[in-house]
Amino acid sequence: MELTRSELQQLIGAFAAYVDEDRRMNQLQLAETRIVKVRQQIEKEYGHYDQVRRHALGILQAADVQLVRRETMKTASEELMLSAPRYWLAPALVALAAWIHDDPQLANRAVAEALRRHASKTCLFFALVCRRAGRYQASTAWLEHYFSLQSPTALEREAVVLVDAVTNGAFGVDARTRSQTVFQEWLEILAEQPGFVRQQQADWTAAFQSYVRQVQTDTFPYLARYSPTWPELQAVLSQARVHEEILSTYQQLFEGPVEAAPTLVEQVDALLEKLVSHFDEEERPLRRQERHLQLIIDCNGDVDGATARLQQEEASFQKTVHFGELLTQASFHPQSSHASLATRRFSIALSREWAKQAHANLTASYRAKCPRTVDIQIKNWKGQTTDGTNEEELIQSIHRHLDEVLAQQLRQNRPKFWDWTLLVLGGGGLASSADAGLLAAIGGGAFLLLFLLRFVGRRQRRKQLLQNIEKARAEYEHALRAVLADVVEYRRAYEAADAQAERVTEFLASLSSEDFVYSGFDPHRLVLTS
Missing domain, CATH: 1.10.287 (Helix Hairpins)
Structure with a gap:
């Protein structure tokens, strides 16, 4: 009877595995078929968008080297306008070509159309273009208009480009001053929202906690063996030693110059490329569907696994981003947020008040938990000491x-x-x-x-x-x-580690966001007031 039951269980397991494998193979084949259709639809509906994107920097670079006639650039941009009737970048390129061709009337009409299609992207695009051409006043005007369209609770994804531009010195002195003022205004607005400051401090506390390394028991072997208080002592010293790790990490982060692009033109071109290469909002549903199908293929037909991975990547499909989240991502996750070193320095410096409070809370927390007396137990004998005297x-x-x-x-x-x-x-x-x-x-x-x-x-x-x-x-x-x-x-080690808290506090207080706005393209250093 037991043998029959065992064989039946094996048969059931084998059948279930067969059903699961067959289901996954069907899902895999279905995904491979659907992804072809989705890509064909993307190419059919938005393939011309890629062509417009490729022409954006092409026109600028062609104007630099003067190898293409103005009439040719104007004609090419107007043809792109016909092929992309809803895309904001098409009239923007017409305006750019009209400016190059010295046709202000056409340029103004094209700018108005680009603003109608997507105001914020158009403003940022022309802010970068004007800065590239050395037109500081026009660049600042476009940037101010861009700011007026933004809400710190729902910044468009291109705001990441803006922060990169400001922190890496892609804009002029006036624009940089304006950016610094606006960022502070945004933080003041956000600080009035319930729970915002508490959440930022919690994020910084979690970031600082990630540097905690547990003290090994062999560091104080007799305490670990004979003191019931050792778990508390171990936790407290581990927390206290975090100051040295924080100080070393952040001092290293803020040391040395920021390596900027060799020329302003190259850097602005890189920012422009980042701006225009983002998928437009109307493309995003198909792009998301394509990504889901590709994940199903990568997971060999495992729909649940592919859906879980897509949910992890979901942030990349968000239309807007919170300014506090932008600072958090740049400060703690520069790889996933693609934040430059200058942007990371700027974000940390701008968040210094939250960092200082989180650090103060962390310090106060372990100090409050530090045992004043140490229990000692040797077999059945028990005693206490404070400092071993x-x-x-x-x-x-x-x-x-x-x-x-x-x-x-x-x-x-x-x-x-x-x-x-x-x-x-x-x-x-x-x-x-x-x-x-x-x-x-x-x-x-x-x-x-x-x-x-x-x-x-x-x-x-x-x-x-x-x-x-x-x-x-x-x-x-x-x-x-x-x-x-x-x-x-132990007391000596704790006091030495705890003494580093003051150095961390002084270091965080010394950080000023104004000092980490890169000014390599300006002939002089600018110091802004808070």
């Missing part, structure tokens, strides 16, 4: 404890009822041997001999007990002195 007091306590143990053991080694019974029976037997005969004498002698053997055994046990206690005194004293030495070293 009460050695004599604890040694006396050990001796009193061992004296009590010895006294209890000696009491247990005293003659028992049976011992006195054996003595009485032996004495009685010998006393009555004259009348009772030889048998009574033999019995009485046996009882007395047994009493004597037990008496000798107790004497030997007493001697052994005294030796054991003296040995225990030496062992207890050695263990106690080792624990107290660990306590002294």
Whole structure:
């Protein structure tokens, strides 16, 4: 019966595996078929968008080297306008070509159309173009218009490009001043929202907590062995040592110059490419569907696994981003957010108040948990110390404890009822041997001999007990002195680690977002006021 049940279970398992494999293969084939259709639809509906994107930098670079006639650029841009009737970048390119061709009327009409299709992207595009051409006043005007269209709770994804542009010096001095002011205004608006500051501090606390490295038990082996307080001591010292790790990491992050692009033109071109290469909102549903199908293929038909991975990547499909989230991503996740070093420095400096408060909370938390007294337990003896200076007091306590143990053991080694019974029976037997005969004498002698053997055994046990206690005194004293030495070293290590908190506080307070706005393209250094 048991064999039949086992074979049936194996058969059920094999059938379930077959069904699951067949389902995954069907999903895989279906995904491979659908992804072709989705890509064909993308190419049919939005393939011309890619062509417009390729022409954007092409027109700028062609104007730089003057290898293409103005009429050709104008004609090409107008043709792109016909092929992309809804795309914001098409009229923007017409306006750009019209400016190059010195046709202000056409340029103004094209700009108006681009603004109608997508105002914020158009503003940022022309801000970058004007900055590329060295037109600081026009660049600042476009940037101010871009700011007026933004909400710090729902920034468009191109805001990441803007932050990169500001922090890497792609805009002029006036624009940089305006950006700094607007960022501060955004933070003030966000600070008034319930829970925003608390969430930012929580993010910074989590970031600082990630630098905690647990102190190993072999660092203080006697504390770990003989102190019940060790888990608390270990946690507190691990937290205290985080200051050194934070200071080292962030000092290294803020040391050295930011490597900028060799020329302003190359950097602005890179920012423009990042701006125009983002998928437009109307493309996003198909792009998301394409990504889901591709993940199903990558997961070999596992729809649940592909859906889970898509949900993890879902942030890349969001239309808007919170300014606080933008700072958080740039500060803690520069790889996934593609933030430059300058942007990361700027974001951290702009968030310094949250960082300072999170660091203060972290410091206050472990300081409050730091045990004032350290419990010591060596076998059944228990004691306490604060800084290891009460050695004599604890040694006396050990001796009193061992004296009590010895006294209890000696009491247990005293003659028992049976011992006195054996003595009485032996004495009685010998006393009555004259009348009772030889048998009574033999019995009485046996009882007395047994009493004597037990008496000798107790004497030997007493001697052994005294030796054991003296040995225990030496062992207890050695263990106690080792624990107290660990306590002294622990207090020194804790105080040294805790002292680094002030250095971290001073370092965070010294960070100023104005100081980390890259100014490599400007002939002089600008210091802004908070």
